[in-house]
Structure formats: C-alpha cells, structure tokens
C-alpha cells in the first residue's frame with residue numbers, strides 16, 4: 001500500500017494542486033489527511049471539494065475545522081487566525097460544514113495512527129516541533145507509525161522504547177521493531193523557512209517514508225488572500241515560509 005500524506009492545506013488551492021500533480025506519478029493507493037483543510041487561505045471550498053474527491057479513508061479534524069464548527073472556542077486562536085476562522089465559517093455551505101463534522105480527532109487502525117496535534121491530548125492540539133514534543137504521542141502509540149500535522153514543521157521521529165530521536169533528513173527506512181512519528185508539515189502554509197509545499201509518501205510494503213517539497217505559484221495564492229480581504233500577513237508569510 002502506498003499512501004499519499006497530506007496536511008494543513010489551509011485553503012491554499014495552488015499549493016494543493018501542485019502537490020497532487022507531483023503525487024500523480026507516484027502510484028498512490030490512498031490518501032491520508034490529518035486536518036486543517038481550511039483557514040488562512042482564500043480557497044477553503046475548493047480545497048474541501050478536492051480532498052473529498054480523493055476519498056481519504058479517514059478524515060482527521062484540525063483546530064481550524066474545530067474552530068469553524070464551533071467545537072473550539074475562538075479565544076484559542078490569535079487575532080488573525082480568529083479572523084480566518086470567522087471568514088471561513090461565513091463562506092462555507094451547510095453541506096461543507098456537515099462534511100467537516102464527519103472528521104474525527106484521531107484514527108487508530110492496526111498499523112497507522114492519525115492525529116492533527118498529539119495523541120495524548122488530541123483536543124488540546126499540542127504542537128510537535130522537536131523530539132520532546134513527539135514523546136507523549138510515541139509513549140502511548142500502539143502502531144508502527146503515526147502521522148501528524150499542525151506545527152507546519154516537517155520531521156521524522158523514531159523511538160525504540162525510550163526517548164525519541166529526530167531522524168536526519170526527510171526520509172527514512174521504517175524498521176519494524178521501532179515506532180515512528182512523522183510530522184508531514186504543511187501544504188498551504190509552511191513555517192520551517194522553506195516556502196515550498198510539504199507532503200509525504202508512505203510505502204508500507206517497502207517500509208519507507210519520505211517528506212517531499214514542491215514549488216507552487218505563491219504569487220497567485222497571495223493575490224487571492226489579499227483580494228478576499230483576509231489579513232495581509234497570511235499572504236506575506238507564504239513567500240517566507242514562516
């Protein structure tokens with residue numbers, strides 16, 4: 001099974017299309033999406049429609065979905081993110097809201113765990129940047145791999161029972177006697193200093209995982225954010241990747 005790993009699209013249609021174009025040649029069997037399809041970008045409706053067409057096996061809710069649905073207090077968000085939540089809520093249809101309502105906070109099957117933030121407290125949406133942040137999930141993780149998003153900071157963390165270590169680079173061989181947490185990074189608003197869209201490929205049979213980056217038309221995404229009247233910082237930061 002080859003999985004396409006997507007996260008934190010944040011209404012960025014240009015970035016999502018570039019990622020899916022790159023994945024077209026990858027013989028992907030199924031997609032896993034770990035949340036925040038909406039928020040910040042100008043095309044949440046279009047991004048929801050595309051994700052829906054990919055028919056992911058499970059859909060995971062991010063804090064932006066929860067904010068839009070009213071499950072997360074607006075005080076959770078900073079001033080600008082709050083504006084994005086309110087704007088998004090205003091333009092989504094009833095059917096789109098119902099679709100978001102079907103998303104789960106966590107998914108755990110035989111081999112794969114999915115959560116937007118961290119598995120120990122999924123409702124708190126904790127961030128995974130470093131190995132210390134990965135440990136609370138890895139300590140209770142029953143599956144070989146977990147995929148998370150939320151921090152917009154891609155990374156691969158490996159545990160052999162004790163404290164986890166961050167793997168050098170953006171790909172690794174999955175050893176069956178260890179456990180892995182993979183932060184996929186963000187398609188629509190990377191924050192690790194690399195403005196290219198981040199996404200992943202997990203080849204379960206080959207036992208490999210890879211995080212990849214792809215260029216997209218940042219200027220087009222920026223103009224739409226400005227034209228929509230969303231906070232201009234959302235546009236500016238796309239070029240910086242922060």
Ligand code: ZN
Nearest residue numbers: 008036062150
């Ligand atoms: Zn996010």
